[in-house]
Amino acid sequence: MSASTPSLFDPYRLGEISLSNRIVMAPLTRNRAGAGLVPTDLTARYYAQRATAGLLISEGSQVSRQGQGYQDTPGIYSPEQVAAWRKVTDAVHAEGGRIFIQLWHVGRVSHVDLQEGGAAPVGPSDLIANTKTYVNNGFAATSAPRALAASELPGIADDFRRAAANAIAAGFDGVEIHGANGYLIDQFLRDGANTRTDAYGGSIENRLRFPLEIIDAVAGEIGASRTGIRLSPVTPANDLTDSDPQPLFNRLLEEIEARKLVYVHVIEGATGGPRDVNPGFSFEELHKRYSGTWMVNNGYDLGMARDVIASGKADLVAFGRPFISNPDLVERLRRGAPLNELKRETLYGGGAEGYVDYPTLDAA
Ligand code: 8OZ
Numbered sequence: 001m002s003a004s005t006p007s008l009f010d011p012y013r014l015g016e017i018s019l020s021n022r023i024v025m026a027p028l029t030r031n032r033a034g035a036g037l038v039p040t041d042l043t044a045r046y047y048a049q050r051a052t053a054g055l056l057i058s059e060g061s062q063v064s065r066q067g068q069g070y071q072d073t074p075g076i077y078s079p080e081q082v083a084a085w086r087k088v089t090d091a092v093h094a095e096g097g098r099i100f101i102q103l104w105h106v107g108r109v110s111h112v113d114l115q116e117g118g119a120a121p122v123g124p125s126d127l128i129a130n131t132k133t134y135v136n137n138g139f140a141a142t143s144a145p146r147a148l149a150a151s152e153l154p155g156i157a158d159d160f161r162r163a164a165a166n167a168i169a170a171g172f173d174g175v176e177i178h179g180a181n182g183y184l185i186d187q188f189l190r191d192g193a194n195t196r197t198d199a200y201g202g203s204i205e206n207r208l209r210f211p212l213e214i215i216d217a218v219a220g221e222i223g224a225s226r227t228g229i230r231l232s233p234v235t236p237a238n239d240l241t242d243s244d245p246q247p248l249f250n251r252l253l254e255e256i257e258a259r260k261l262v263y264v265h266v267i268e269g270a271t272g273g274p275r276d277v278n279p280g281f282s283f284e285e286l287h288k289r290y291s292g293t294w295m296v297n298n299g300y301d302l303g304m305a306r307d308v309i310a311s312g313k314a315d316l317v318a319f320g321r322p323f324i325s326n327p328d329l330v331e332r333l334r335r336g337a338p339l340n341e342l343k344r345e346t347l348y349g350g351g352a353e354g355y356v357d358y359p360t361l362d363a364a
Pocket residue numbers: 029060070180181237271
């Protein structure tokens with residue numbers, strides 16, 4: 001390889017910040033928020049332990065009470081949440097790390113027991129998702145959603161805008177808009193979840209309208225150079241279906257290019273599952289349309305990650321579950337060292353166990 005071949009371990013310029021390497025910690029839901037849905041001191045320790053990643057992306061954090069779909073996920077809408085996240089970003093920055101927050105609205109993937117006054121969750125249409133959520137300490141079917149009125153949409157875009165302002169006030173280096181995995185933004189994009197007959201449904205242009213209004217609200221508030229987005233064009237997660245994702249996402253990438261968002265984070269294949277769920281879909285067609293930072297995710301190991309960076313097919317690689325069980329994942333990859341095994345029973349909920357007690361190489 002020539003000296004100019006990029007490596008996973010080279011620094012990278014992301015908008016206005018520099019990352020010490022091309023390895024990203026993917027957003028990971030852990031369901032450990034404290035009362036008031038605030039991140040805790042353990043949360044700060046967990047992210048600080050992983051600060052050698054070039055970039056950390058926080059777990060999905062709801063932009064409003066309505067945007068919550070699972071028990072004990074943190075928010076970024078109250079003053080208490082902003083103050084608590086400040087402790088997290090300070091701890092990460094003290095270790096030399098960089099951190100974006102993932103801004104999340106679950107849409108129809110929620111349960112009446114998580115909604116204000118037991119209200120129905122909301123979506124583009126009143127179609128129920130055949131999926132489960134976690135509530136009252138157990139898995140439960142999602143509740144039947146109510147179709148949003150067009151007059152409610154500016155309020156939700158404004159929740160995203162305010163959450164982005166809160167994120168900057170809390171010390172985050174930027175935000176990732178959660179446009180993936182069958183949540184609100186993805187629900188508006190897809191004809192399997194969005195059967196609206198107004199300006200927000202039907203044609204590709206119409207299905208893109210609300211997602212783009214959210215993007216414009218966020219980027220207008222904090223700047224495109226601090227705004228990234230996560231997409232999962234072919235995932236079946238959360239009962240999402242779509243008759244023809246290629247032209248839809250081709251158009252979306254053109255719109256994202258025009259808005260100069262700082263990165264696009266793509267989940268290649270089924271979220272946390274096989275990469276080849278839709279072999280006819282071309283991620284290259286998407287990449288071709290966008291000249292900013294291309295972040296890839298899903299089942300990467302060291303060899304795949306080295307190759308995708310060296311080939312120039314991606315700028316950054318996000319690792320999910322390996323970062324839960326290996327706080328020093330970057331060092332382990334650098335040395336080609338073995339990885340700790342993931343304890344699945346402590347993934348969601350609980351305390352320190354399976355959260356901040358995974359050993360580093362040096363400790364082991
Ligand atoms: C696992 C459990 C709950 C939520 C996603 C935010 O899939 C999630 C999530 C993952 O994007």
